[in-house]
Amino acid sequence: xxxxxxxxxxxxxxxxxxxxxxxxxxxxxxxxxxxxxxxxxxxxxxxxxxxxxxxxxxxxxxxxxxxxxxxxxxxxxxxxxxxxxxxxxxxxxxxxxxxxxxxxxxxxxxxxxxxxxxxxxxxxxxxxxxxxxxxxxxxxxxxxxxxxxxxxxxxxxxxxxxxxxxxxxxxxxxxxxxxxxxxxxxxxxxxxxxxxxxxxxxxxxxxxxxxxxxxxxxxxxxxxxxxxxxxxxxxxxxxxxxxxxxxxxxxxxxxxxxxxxxxxxxxxxxxxxxxxxxxxxxxxxxxxxxxxxxxxxxxxxxxxxxxxxxxxxxxxxxxxxxxxxxxxxxxxxxxxxxxxxxxxxxxxxxxxxxxxxxxxxxxxxxxxxxxxxxxxxxxxxxxxxxxxxxxxxxxxxxxxxxxxxxxxxxxxxxxxxxxxxxxxxxxxxxxxxxxxxxxxxxxxxxxxxxxxxxxxxxxxxxxxxxxxxxxxxxxxxxxxxxxxxxxxxxxxxxxxxxxxxxxxxxxxxxxxxxxxxxxxxxxxxxxxxxxxxxxxxxxxxxxxxxxxxxxxxxxxxxxxxxxxxxx
Amino acid sequence: xxxxxxxxxxxxxxxxxxxxxxxxxxxxxxxxxxxxxxxxxxxxxxxxxxxxxxxxxxxxxxxxxxxxxxxxxxxxxxxxxxxxxxxxxxxxxxxxxxxxxxxxxxxxxxxxxxxxxxxxxxxxxxxxx
Numbered sequence: 001x002x003x004x005x006x007x008x009x010x011x012x013x014x015x016x017x018x019x020x021x022x023x024x025x026x027x028x029x030x031x032x033x034x035x036x037x038x039x040x041x042x043x044x045x046x047x048x049x050x051x052x053x054x055x056x057x058x059x060x061x062x063x064x065x066x067x068x069x070x071x072x073x074x075x076x077x078x079x080x081x082x083x084x085x086x087x088x089x090x091x092x093x094x095x096x097x098x099x100x101x102x103x104x105x106x107x108x109x110x111x112x113x114x115x116x117x118x119x120x121x122x123x124x125x126x127x128x129x130x131x132x133x134x135x136x137x138x139x140x141x142x143x144x145x146x147x148x149x150x151x152x153x154x155x156x157x158x159x160x161x162x163x164x165x166x167x168x169x170x171x172x173x174x175x176x177x178x179x180x181x182x183x184x185x186x187x188x189x190x191x192x193x194x195x196x197x198x199x200x201x202x203x204x205x206x207x208x209x210x211x212x213x214x215x216x217x218x219x220x221x222x223x224x225x226x227x228x229x230x231x232x233x234x235x236x237x238x239x240x241x242x243x244x245x246x247x248x249x250x251x252x253x254x255x256x257x258x259x260x261x262x263x264x265x266x267x268x269x270x271x272x273x274x275x276x277x278x279x280x281x282x283x284x285x286x287x288x289x290x291x292x293x294x295x296x297x298x299x300x301x302x303x304x305x306x307x308x309x310x311x312x313x314x315x316x317x318x319x320x321x322x323x324x325x326x327x328x329x330x331x332x333x334x335x336x337x338x339x340x341x342x343x344x345x346x347x348x349x350x351x352x353x354x355x356x357x358x359x360x361x362x363x364x365x366x367x368x369x370x371x372x373x374x375x376x377x378x379x380x381x382x383x384x385x386x387x388x389x390x391x392x393x394x395x396x397x398x399x400x401x402x403x404x405x406x407x408x409x410x411x412x413x414x415x416x417x418x419x420x421x422x423x424x425x426x427x428x429x430x431x432x433x434x435x436x437x438x439x440x441x442x443x444x445x446x447x448x449x450x451x452x453x454x455x456x457x458x459x460x461x462x463x464x465x466x467x468x469x470x471x472x473x474x475x476x477x478x479x480x481x482x483x484x485x486x487x488x489x490x491x492x493x494x495x496x497x498x499x500x501x502x503x504x505x506x507x508x509x510x511x512x513x514x515x516x517x518x519x520x521x522x523x524x525x526x527x528x529x530x531x532x533x534x535x536x537x538x539x540x541x542x543x544x545x546x547x548x549x550x551x552x553x554x555x556x557x558x559x560x561x562x563x564x565x566x567x
Numbered sequence: 568x569x570x571x572x573x574x575x576x577x578x579x580x581x582x583x584x585x586x587x588x589x590x591x592x593x594x595x596x597x598x599x600x601x602x603x604x605x606x607x608x609x610x611x612x613x614x615x616x617x618x619x620x621x622x623x624x625x626x627x628x629x630x631x632x633x634x635x636x637x638x639x640x641x642x643x644x645x646x647x648x649x650x651x652x653x654x655x656x657x658x659x660x661x662x663x664x665x666x667x668x669x670x671x672x673x674x675x676x677x678x679x680x681x682x683x684x685x686x687x688x689x690x691x692x693x694x695x696x
Binding site for chain 1: 601608
């Protein structure tokens with residue numbers, strides 16, 4: 001610019017000087033003005049530069065950045081997971097690929113079918129070829145492929161094979177706890193068990209990321225299922241049921257019903273496999289009911305341990321004769337009546353407390369209405385509509401009344417935990433633990449604990465005595481009701497055990513439907529022979545898992561009762 | 568003077584422009600990086616769900632028991648084998664400290680010499696012992 005002005009200045013003639021001078025003045029003025037603009041821009045760029053440096057150097061995030069927050073897209077979960085109490089996955093939803101083809105795009109169906117069957121051997125060649133030869137535009141070939149299978153099909157490189165993502169409900173543990181968990185159908189709708197009961201909560205899009213935590217412990221569940229299955233095989237039983245319950249919270253740790261089904265393929269299961277014997281089935285459970293009769297009698301104060309009943313001969317009432325399964329044919333003290341499971345003694349005790357008190361007691365225990373648990377498969381108890389004297393007597397030892405195993409275990413839990421009836425639950429949530437309704441006093445509960453322990457250490461439940469775990473319990477054997485009477489050959493044999501008896505923690509129940517005696521049981525199929533060993537084995541296997549330590553028994557706890565029992 | 572100012576302005580403009588461009592590119596790169604990480608996290612989360620289901624499947628108690636019977640010969644513990652309080656377990660008897668050389672001299676010379684073996688397997692076994 002300066003060079004230009006000097007050149008111009010040197011060449012102009014004096015005549016033009018004035019004009020040029022004026023002009024030069026104007027240009028200088030313009031230049032001076034321009035300088036302001038240049039300075040202005042310079043300053044602006046400096047500010048920009050400074051700001052750039054500042055932004056580049058500042059470690060802390062500036063307060064006013066553009067709203068550009070990158071979020072991780074949430075994982076698509078069609079249905080909330082179900083976990084056991086230790087966080088083990090019992091049910092989960094995964095996205096799987098389903099394979100379909102556009103047959104119109106396939107030139108050589110035979111070749112394509114051969115290739116596909118090569119990587120998916122479970123498909124039939126003829127079937128696939130027929131599908132690929134059709135004139136349709138869409139044909140399902142296989143639903144729910146594993147990631148590896150999907151990769152193999154993609155590797156074939158046939159563009160007519162395509163995938164569509166589908167949600168699949170998976171039960172990694174298969175048959176284990178199938179009745180409690182239930183199952184979901186193709187459209188991800190819960191159709192059985194907890195899946196059905198909590199369908200709305202599990203499929204609620206706002207809550208799918210939070211899993212449903214059950215009270216079940218899959219390890220305990222397996223031990224119980226394994227032992228029951230073995231017993232069912234050994235005694236050729238038609239079915240079996242079992243429960244493990246925390247007596248202080250009402251939480252169900254294991255619920256088994258056999259035969260069972262695979263919830264991954266529920267359509268393959270027969271009707272009887274779906275039937276939940278632990279909650280939907282109601283059975284006359286036999287002598288285990290004596291526990292309730294004794295509790296009612298002791299609680300009423302009408303009967304004490306010092307009393308006794310004559311059990312020297314069968315009791316006749318109208319056309320019924322009440323006999324003992326383990327007859328002693330003598331006068332029995334109250335602890336003896338329980339230990340030797342005397343029907344005659346218990347029936348007399350029931351008459352002493354009366355029909356009304358017995359009914360009230362059973363009603364308080366919730367044995368005359370369906371159990372409350374988070375399942376829709378809940379059986380309604382059966383009991384005599386007109387509760388006569390004879391009913392009072394038979395109900396006292398568990399005949400003429402049918403309840404579900406779950407109700408029995410809840411009832412037994414309340415008998416040993418100090419007298420509080422806690423609603424059975426399959427959900428693990430310590431906030432839900434309730435105080436429970438008081439059924440019997442702590443003193444009566446202590447007496448029942450002594451009786452239960454005696455029934456195992458001296459009486460009919462000896463085969464349930466897991467060494468070191470101070471098991472108490474009661475056997476139960478009932479003949480199955482058939483048209484026109486009872487079938488003496490078809491039994492429901494059960495045992496309910498509680499351990500450790502000096503500080504009850506868990507109740508374990510086992511039931512076998514129509515077991516047959518074997519050489520090892522000398523042909524007997526009663527609860528004490530076939531169900532009690534199941535309970536013992538389950539306790540031996542699970543007590544270390546549940547943190548119950550074996551120890552030497554304090555025999556002083558049972559001294560007084562033991563003295564009243566004559567071997 | 569004017570010349571300097573003009574040059575300075577030009578340099579500043581070019582410098583600032585280049586700086587902003589660089590910054591923009593860096594931001595873009597970082598954003599892409601974060602987006603990629605977010606996508607990766609998403610993929611990993613999905614994979615974790617699949618793996619968790621698979622883990623639950625392969626650690627099912629029934630399968631574990633089968634493997635235990637096959638490979639370990641473990642049985643459920645008996646009451647006698649269970650302790651309530653680990654304090655009851657005594658410590659290993661301490662014994663007298665022996666120097667390393669002394670310990671070696673106690674072992675028979677034949678035991679320290681590697682035996683000539685035909686295959687590699689027995690040798691490995693001894694090493695691991």
